[in-house]
Amino acid sequence: xxxxxxxxxxxxxxxxxxxxxxxxxxxxxxxxxxxxxxxxxxxxxxxxxxxxxxxxxxxxxxxxxxxxxxxxxxxxxxxxxxxxxxxxxxxxxxxxxxxxxxxxxxxxxxxxxxxxxxxxxxxxxxxxxxxxxxxxxxxxxxxxxxxxxxxxxxxxxxxxxxxxxxxxxxxxxxxxxxxxxxxxxxxxxxxxxxxxxxxxxxxxxxxxxxxxxxxxxxxxxxxxxxxxxxxxxxxxxxxxxxxxxxxxxxxxxxxxxxxxxxxxxxxxxxxxxxxxxxxxxxxxxxxxxxxxxxxxxxxxxxxxxxxxxxxxxxxxxxxxxxxxxxxxxxxxxxxxxxxxxxxxxxxxxxxxxxxxxxxxxxxxxx
Amino acid sequence: xxxxxxxxxxxxxxxxxxxxxxxxxxxxxxxxxxxxxxxxxxxxxxxxxxxxxxxxxxxxxxxxxxxxxxxxxxxxxxxxxxxxxxxxxxxxxxxxxxxxxxxxxxxxxxxxxxxxxxxxxxxxxxxxxxxxxxxxxxxxxxxxxxxxxxxxxxxxxxxxxxxxxxxxxxxxxxxxxxxxxxxxxxxxxxxxxxxxxxxxxxxxxxxxxxxxxxxxxxxxxxxxxxxxxxxxxxxxxxxxxxxxxxxxxxxxxxxxxxxxxxxxxxxxxxxxxxxxxxxxxxxxxxxxxxxxxxxxxxxxxxxxxxxxxxxxxxxxxxxxxxxxxxxxxxxxxxxxxxxxxxxxxxxxxxxxxxxxxxxxxxxxxxxxxxxxxxxx
Numbered sequence: 001x002x003x004x005x006x007x008x009x010x011x012x013x014x015x016x017x018x019x020x021x022x023x024x025x026x027x028x029x030x031x032x033x034x035x036x037x038x039x040x041x042x043x044x045x046x047x048x049x050x051x052x053x054x055x056x057x058x059x060x061x062x063x064x065x066x067x068x069x070x071x072x073x074x075x076x077x078x079x080x081x082x083x084x085x086x087x088x089x090x091x092x093x094x095x096x097x098x099x100x101x102x103x104x105x106x107x108x109x110x111x112x113x114x115x116x117x118x119x120x121x122x123x124x125x126x127x128x129x130x131x132x133x134x135x136x137x138x139x140x141x142x143x144x145x146x147x148x149x150x151x152x153x154x155x156x157x158x159x160x161x162x163x164x165x166x167x168x169x170x171x172x173x174x175x176x177x178x179x180x181x182x183x184x185x186x187x188x189x190x191x192x193x194x195x196x197x198x199x200x201x202x203x204x205x206x207x208x209x210x211x212x213x214x215x216x217x218x219x220x221x222x223x224x225x226x227x228x229x230x231x232x233x234x235x236x237x238x239x240x241x242x243x244x245x246x247x248x249x250x251x252x253x254x255x256x257x258x259x260x261x262x263x264x265x266x267x268x269x270x271x272x273x274x275x276x277x278x279x280x281x282x283x284x285x286x287x288x289x290x291x292x293x294x295x296x297x298x299x300x301x302x303x304x305x306x307x308x309x310x311x312x313x314x315x316x317x318x319x320x321x322x323x324x325x326x327x328x329x330x331x332x333x334x335x336x337x338x339x340x341x342x343x344x345x346x347x348x349x350x351x352x353x354x355x356x357x358x359x360x361x362x363x364x365x366x
Numbered sequence: 367x368x369x370x371x372x373x374x375x376x377x378x379x380x381x382x383x384x385x386x387x388x389x390x391x392x393x394x395x396x397x398x399x400x401x402x403x404x405x406x407x408x409x410x411x412x413x414x415x416x417x418x419x420x421x422x423x424x425x426x427x428x429x430x431x432x433x434x435x436x437x438x439x440x441x442x443x444x445x446x447x448x449x450x451x452x453x454x455x456x457x458x459x460x461x462x463x464x465x466x467x468x469x470x471x472x473x474x475x476x477x478x479x480x481x482x483x484x485x486x487x488x489x490x491x492x493x494x495x496x497x498x499x500x501x502x503x504x505x506x507x508x509x510x511x512x513x514x515x516x517x518x519x520x521x522x523x524x525x526x527x528x529x530x531x532x533x534x535x536x537x538x539x540x541x542x543x544x545x546x547x548x549x550x551x552x553x554x555x556x557x558x559x560x561x562x563x564x565x566x567x568x569x570x571x572x573x574x575x576x577x578x579x580x581x582x583x584x585x586x587x588x589x590x591x592x593x594x595x596x597x598x599x600x601x602x603x604x605x606x607x608x609x610x611x612x613x614x615x616x617x618x619x620x621x622x623x624x625x626x627x628x629x630x631x632x633x634x635x636x637x638x639x640x641x642x643x644x645x646x647x648x649x650x651x652x653x654x655x656x657x658x659x660x661x662x663x664x665x666x667x668x669x670x671x672x673x674x675x676x677x678x679x680x681x682x683x684x685x686x687x688x689x690x691x692x693x694x695x696x697x698x699x700x701x702x703x704x705x706x707x708x709x710x711x712x713x714x715x716x717x718x719x720x721x722x723x724x725x726x727x728x729x730x731x732x733x734x735x736x737x738x739x740x741x742x
Contacts, residue, residue: 017633024629028622035615060462060521062470067462094433096426111428152426170608188435189566239472240540247401251619254394261387262630268380269637324611325618351383 003281004294008301015302018266022303025259026310026341027317029252033333034318036248038326042170044235046092046113049166051121052205053212055090055234056219059227063237065092065168065200072197074223078204081222083215085207088119089178089199093185094169095152099142110141113173114151115166116181116199124163126175132157135172136164140323153187155180168238170326204228252337256344263299263348271295271352275359283364288356292349295356299349300342307338370662374669384634385670389677391627392709395620396682396702400695402616405540410603411504412476412538412545418456418483418571419580421602422587423595429605431458435566436594444570447590449583454482456571457551460541461558464519465511473518474538475501477551477567484571486545492531498553501544503529504536512542523557525550627709632716635667639720646724651732659724664714671713675706 008015046065047055056078061068070089079087092115099110117126124133132149139162143149148158157176167173176184182194206215216228229237236242271278278291311334318327374381413421413431422444427434444453456478463473478484480495490505492514503512511518516529527544536543546554555565574583580598587596597605639646646659679702686695 017637021626021629021633024622024626028619028626031622032619035619060470062462062472064472067460094430096428096433111430170611188433251394251398254390255623258387258390258394258626261383261390265380265383265387265630265634266637268383269634269641272380273641321618322614325615326611354379 001290001294001297004298005301008298014270015298018263019302019306019309021262021266022259022306022341022345023309023313025255025262026307026338027314029255029259029337029341030310030314030329030334031317031327032248032252032255033337034314034327034329035325036244036252037330037333038328039170039244040241041165041328042326043168043238043241045166046090046115046168046173047231047234047238049121049124049163050088050090050203050231051119052086052088052203053231054204054206054216054219054228055231056087056202056204056226056228057200059220059225061227063227063229063234064239065090068200069194070199070202070226071195074226075197075199075202077223078202078219078226081215081219083207083210083218084204086119086205088117088203088205089201090203091116091178091181091185091194091200092168093181093188094171095184095188097149097151110138111171112138112149112151113167113169113171114181114184115168115173115175116178116185117175117203118178119203119205121166121203124161124166124175126177127160129177129180130157131160131176132180133161133163133175134159135167135174136162137167137172138162138174141172149174151180151184151187153183155184155187252340256340259303259341260344260348263303263345264351265348267295267299267349267352268355271355275355276363278356278359279361279363282359282361288353288359291356292353295349295352296346299345303342303345307341310341311338370665370669373662374666380638381666381670384631385673385677387630388627388671388674388709388713389681391623391630392675392678392705393681393685394678395623395627395709396678396705397685397695398616398619398623399701399705400682400686400698402612403698403701404695405612406609407535408506408537408540409609410538410606411535412458412474412486412543413599413606414603415486415488415533415535416456416478416484416571416599417487417573418599419574420572420583420587421456421597421599422453422570422572422591423568423597423602425593425595427595429595429597429602431568431602431606432460434568434595436568436570438567440591440594441567441570443591444572444587447583448586449575449578450587451573451575452482453570453572454479454484455548455567455569456484457565457568458538459551459555459558460539461554462521463544464521465507465516465542467511470521471510472541473520474541474543475520475551475554476538476543476545477548478545478571480547482571483573486531486533486536488534488536489531490534492529495530495545495547498547498550499525499527500530501527501546501550502531502533502536503545504543505532505534506537507542508532510542512544518544520554523554525554525557624708624712628712628716631667631671631713632719635663635717635720636723639663639723643723643727647727647729647732650727650729656725659727660721663717663720663724667713667717668710671710672706675709678709679706 057068095112097110145159148156150156206212219228220226423434424436458476460474462470486502518527552565584596
């Protein structure tokens with residue numbers, strides 16, 4: 001073990017090549033993770049921001065906000081269900097606005113998601129009439145807190161605060177009260193069918209100590225025309241979320257297998273080169289396990305160096321990426337990906353065991 | 367030459383590991399390209415494969431058909447413009463529908479004028495609708511209850527639409543599509559939204575006069591009409607929001623994957639060459655020319671990267687169909703050929719460092735017992 005670490009210290013150049021290859025592989029894994037998180041978080045923020053654990057859609061909307069319609073009568077029925085503490089309306093509409101300054105878009109217009117909500121949510125409390133809480137990304141598009149945004153239908157709202165991670169459809173969001181949202185939606189889609197009191201879905205807060213899933217079943221039974229999901233299921237039901245997660249997870253896993261193969265390849269070559277030395281070490285009493293331990297330590301140390309380099313490189317790379325690519329590098333993602341790299345590198349180095357076992361101490365004397 | 371092959375036979379693990387690593391990377395590259403192709407096709411197909419030359423959107427839609435809202439009266443204005451052969455309303459709405467099973471699926475319903483522009487141009491089976499409640503469906507969904515003769519029930523009112531034809535590459539927003547006549551489209555909208563003030567149209571589909579360039583008509587319409595964005599069909603496809611982000615994201619990932627292929631191949635052959643310097647020096651000393659030692663090296667690179675490509679293609683063939691959701695992947699010969707050629711070329715390029723090392727071998731060093739075999 002001591003010998004392995006000393007070799008790393010005295011001859012780092014020998015491990016530079018495999019370290020570089022591992023670093024690029026780690027960058028690939030981190031970029032894949034950042035794109036996945038960027039896509040998912042940019043699509044699910046509105047639902048994750050809801051304070052209540054349940055979301056009620058109309059049962060023909062297939063858990064899609066844009067198609068779901070819940071009227072005031074239905075909301076009242078839901079509110080009367082045993083275990084329901086509070087019912088809050090929710091609606092989401094895509095619009096375009098003309099921002100005051102330069103925008104990153106070619107056509108000079110800015111795509112926004114207008115979110116109509118009521119009651120206190122996890123990260124924000126929807127503002128009063130004429131006010132809006134905007135996604136922090138709107139600041140990059142020329143808006144500032146205090147500015148007035150003119151929404152479709154000539155509805156004017158003043159940005160009173162900003163919030164992070166509370167959007168959907170990968171566009172900046174503007175949170176307004178439900179009446180303002182309805183006014184804007186009818187202006188954008190006169191055929192949207194939004195009468196007085198109609199929302200797209202309900203966020204339900206359950207009474208303390210009640211099982212949300214039991215309350216969800218009770219709501220659907222009482223109304224006969226709703227589909228109630230817990231927040232996790234509602235997020236997973238957003239079109240594309242599950243497919244993206246499965247496909248990206250498979251690509252990340254396959255990339256980590258490549259890392260193991262690369263480490264295996266390198267250490268097999270290294271073991272081959274050192275077989276004479278290993279024969280001598282075995283002749284003076286070193287065990288195969290001890291020699292393998294040295295290889296594993298070297299692989300993990302090289303992978304750790306590559307991981308640090310990859311993390312720094314990825315931060316730099318993501319900072320210069322065009323805005324069109326939705327990326328978000330989370331500490332948890334970095335930790336999991338780089339731990340995976342270390343584990344796969346350790347696994348790859350074990351590949352040299354066969355060759356180590358074959359080293360004959362007798363070769364040391366000729 | 368025979369030395370190169372014999373070395374491969376004698377060290378199957380060493381070379382096998384490289385071929386496996388390259389194979390897995392080629393698989394990833396092919397898989398991601400296939401997903402990209404099918405994703406973009408599934409998002410844009412319905413706009414790309416209709417018989418309109420030009421599409422007119424509202425100017426606030428930002429190239430998004432669903433977000434475009436136009437007054438139906440605009441169609442007459444467009445029809446009367448210079449260079450326009452025909453113009454017709456063109457709209458899309460997403461509905462929940464029951465096709466083969468009782469489960470609801472999302473369906474993009476396109477309303478188009480049966481005798482005007484905006485109809486699918488890739489009809490593969492069946493015929494075009496001749497009246498209400500008939501549709502052309504996307505052929506990719508034929509197996510899911512959207513084949514000729516199938517009936518699709520559109521909720522909430524339960525209107526039955528008969529599929530009378532299917533057309534290739536006709537999906538939209540990764541959903542099945544149904545192209546119906548305008549009467550059916552308006553009826554569906556009225557059934558969903560009782561009391562709507564009117565049913566707006568999303569776009570105007572335009573065919574241009576014979577001999578006219580679509581871009582010229584685009585310029586004329588943009589000049590003469592107010593509050594609209596006029597696009598050629600190709601520009602409308604390219605401008606669909608999200609396409610840019612998807613293409614750039616995948617380009618970045620593919621670039622990194624190719625970089626790993628080059629690095630791994632280059633490093634492997636460089637280390638191998640350094641380890642073989644003594645036998646190579648000996649070969650040079652007994653008369654082997656530089657060509658005699660370089661060609662086997664390049665042959666090994668060719669065989670291993672080529673083998674890697676075959677492994678990658680085999681893995682893709684095995685995993686085709688295992689992709690979740692609406693995105694199918696399939697082996698596309700052109701894509702496989704381009705990726706395979708690129709991988710082998712990249713391997714050869716990456717092996718240049720090893721080739722350089724081989725060419726620097728000094729045959730005279732064979733006489734020196736401490737020889738490195740490499741001239742300073």
